[in-house]
Amino acid sequence: MNVPLLDLVAQYRAIKDDVLPALQAVIESQHFVMGPSVPQLESAVAQLARARHGIACASGTDALLLPLKALGLEPGDEVITTPFTFFATAGAIHNAGGTPVFVDIEPGTFNIDPAAVEAAVTPRTRAILPVHLYGQMAAIERLIPIARAHGLKIIEDAAQAIGARRRIDGEWRMAGELGWATGYSFFPSKNLGAWGDGGMMVTSDDAAAERLRKLRLHGGAKQYHHDEIGTNSRLDSVQAAVLLAKLPHLASWSSKRREHAASYTKALDGLSPVRTPVVDRCNEPIFHQYTLRVERRDELQAHLKSHSVGNAVYYPVPLHLQNCFRHLGYQRGRLPEAERAATEVISLPIYPELTADQIGFVVETIRGFYR
Ligand SMILES: Cc1ncc(COP(=O)(O)O)c(C=O)c1O
Known part of the structure; x- marks a missing residue:
């Protein structure tokens, strides 16, 4: 018997009658970048995360990088994170101009240890970046008071955890619901995978959402007018259509x-x-x-x-x-x-x-x- 680690062909066989017509609709429209499927996906993922805004972008890596850039990190500014994660988590901190500060994990869940986070806070700390590793949420309710006490932002790396939830004070809270901003990845092997690269940020902070929308489009809300320097991190309509068909x-x-x-x-x-x-x-x-x-x-x-x-x-x-x-x-x-x-x-x-x-x-x- 052969048991592959992942069999995306089996998934494709099961859903192709949903996905192919959605894809064909994009092709017929020839509206390949940021077409109507993109805002539809943004609303759907924001709803799933119980966040006010979804902002699609080009990858899960960018879904961390852009919120980190929105913090305006200065050289020497620190972001506390876990060392037991995919490289993108810490690479994004560096690429946003910050210094990753690694703290240890809890041996059971493999997620960041909140006590270690608290001990690592310094006057240069700007944010905490927990990862919901393997699809299990970190103890975010223990990070929130630390963030509040020190004026830090929490950016959740939910690349592996779309739809995961945690019972906090008797209530289910979604991955992406409680952080200041959250990044998801739609890399094909993820639980919700595109047919290429893709990512999504969610936030319930209206000003942050506006900022992230600008940053993914060269820093301008209005075409050819640039308030700041962003980048090109758009999501293809094709990927959004695939993801919308898979989401149910x-x-x-x-x-x-x-x-x-x-x-x-x-x-x-x-x-x-x-x-x-x-x-x-x-x-x-x-x-x-x-x-x-x-x-x-x-x-x-x-x-x-x-x-x-x-x-x-x-x-x-x-x-x-x-x-x-x-x-x-x-x-x-x-x-x-x-x-x-x-x-x-x-x-x-x-x-x-x-x-x-x-x-x-x-x-x-x-x-x-x-x-
Ligand atoms: C924990 C974690 N963070 C970030 C990323 C980056 O996502 P992407 O590969 O879509 O850039 C991934 C996915 O590979 C991941 O597993």
């Missing part, structure tokens, strides 16, 4: 992922070299990834590969130890939880179309390795 499926895809996660966890619990994902009891995750901590990770990875079981390590090198951030002066041992996670994690196939037989095969292959 997102909730059922996410619940399929949760079902698959429950199957894996039931089947793997009790296998001592393996620790199944910890879901914070306040969270309803979307399982962008299903990530184990395991013993002899690299050997297991080779074993899975030799049995045609797709898998991946997100992420093998924490960002504070990346060559490009050497100048920041972090040494190995400084952020031990992130460093340990980088040596122990392995993600399994979790896409919605996965069958029970495939899950059974993945589990048996893992059990076979440790037998």
Whole structure:
């Protein structure tokens, strides 16, 4: 049996009758950039996030970069973030003119540790950038009072967490609802993936929304009049049409992922070299990834590969130890939880179309390795 890490062809087969006519409509209109599908998608994603505004852009990376640019960071200004994330999170801080300050993660959820955030605040701190890793929300309710006390903005990296939610004071709050601004990615492998690159910012701050709309279009609200220097970060109408056609499926895809996660966890619990994902009891995750901590990770990875079981390590090198951030002066041992996670994690196939037989095969292959 072959179990790929992700099977986008299976998804395509299931939805092509929805997507192809939407795509054809864009082609017939020949309105390829920022056509009507873009504002429709912006409203739909803002509604999902319970935010007032959605501002589409060219990628998830830009969906972090533009809110960071809107902060007007000066050299030496700091943004506190997690080292256990995709590179874009910290790359965006640097490219917006700031300095990433990495703090350790909580070992269970792999998300940023709020106590470590509080301890890292300095007079130069301008923002906190939590990542809702693998589709599970960070403890944002513990970051909000820190941000308030020090006058900081919270920018949520929800690239992996569209539709994830967290129960706070008895109420469900969406990823993207409580931060000052939030970035989503529509990279094809994401839970809501385009057929190319794409991203979305959401915010409930009217002034910020206006600013972000300008920044994605060379800094001008009116054509050929530029109030500031922005960039070209528009979303194609084709991508927006694809995403709009897929969006109605997102909730059922996410619940399929949760079902698959429950199957894996039931089947793997009790296998001592393996620790199944910890879901914070306040969270309803979307399982962008299903990530184990395991013993002899690299050997297991080779074993899975030799049995045609797709898998991946997100992420093998924490960002504070990346060559490009050497100048920041972090040494190995400084952020031990992130460093340990980088040596122990392995993600399994979790896409919605996965069958029970495939899950059974993945589990048996893992059990076979440790037998
Ligand atoms: C946590 C995180 N942040 C940011 C990004 C950047 O998104 P994109 O690849 O759409 O630029 C990604 C996606 O790859 C991601 O996983």
